[in-house]
Amino acid sequence: MSMNKTGCVKSQKTIVNKNKVVEVTIVDTEINPSTINIHEDAILHFLQYVEQQSQLNPDLPNVHMHTHATSEFINTYLNDYLISET
Numbered sequence: 001m002s003m004n005k006t007g008c009v010k011s012q013k014t015i016v017n018k019n020k021v022v023e024v025t026i027v028d029t030e031i032n033p034s035t036i037n038i039h040e041d042a043i044l045h046f047l048q049y050v051e052q053q054s055q056l057n058p059d060l061p062n063v064h065m066h067t068h069a070t071s072e073f074i075n076t077y078l079n080d081y082l083i084s085e086t
Contacts, residue, residue, distance in 0.1 A: 003036055049077055 003009055008028040015023045031039075047063050053073075054062035061068045 003031070003039060007031065007033070007036070046077065049081060 006028070008030050010026050011029040013025050013027045015025075017023065047066060050061060050066045050069065051063040054060045060073065
């Protein structure tokens, strides 16, 4: 929602100064509306997959708990589900 509202995403910017001190800041990076739509579609697709899988197996995270998805769950989505759709 933030990306759509502001037209920006947060990016990490790392600078190493002359004293070799690393400074990390978060900056807003503008993106165009078509890129926003691509990101939103990808997120929606993942959330639909999460909800679909949680209905098949209640032990898996649902759309409301998608942040608890394990690396294995996400890798299965990326490496098995997405590839089979293309």
